Amino acid sequence: MDAVLEQVGPRLRAARRKRGWTLEDLATRAGVSPSTLSRLESGKRQASLELLLPLTRQLGIRIDDLLPASSADPRVRRAIERRDGMVIAPLTLEDSPVQTFKVIYPPSEKAPSPRIHDGYEWLYVLSGRVRLVLDEHEHLIERGEAAEFDTRLPHSLSATADGPAEVLSIFSAAGKRMHTYRAE
Incomplete structure (x- = not known):
């Protein structure tokens, strides 16, 4: 004091x-x-x-x-979620204007059904290969590559059948809501 x-x-x-x-x-x-x-x-x-x-x-x-402003703890301490074989680790504070996650996708023979919603997404492949289906076109994103897209286009993300994929994903607020919460 x-x-x-x-x-x-x-x-x-x-x-x-x-x-x-x-x-x-x-x-x-x-x-x-x-x-x-x-x-x-x-x-x-x-x-x-x-x-x-x-x-x-x-x-x-x-x-x-x-008085000096009290500095909040900058460490991110949010729970890791496991859903549909994916492991989703939040990397930003909950009230951040842009949300970042590390997602591990399990191997998959086929792409999930495409979805559309408001928002924007950027991703970077840390390991494995990601299948990005965007507006009915399939793109294979390799380790070390990045992709960005408007989520109002029909899209889906999954690992390929040859193994899991680890990805950094950044979402606008609308994209984060759609990807990290289950539809009820």
């Missing part, structure tokens, strides 16, 4: 300087002495609510603006 409080003074000074005010300008407007404000900005005086409220009001900022 001390590291958080140490940032109050420098942030207060930065807000004052941003307005082009001197210590005397802000101190007079807020009804505090210039020496008190100077000690607060330099960290020689501890910040109190009673002292900060008139200063932040005059600066047109919130007390929260003087």
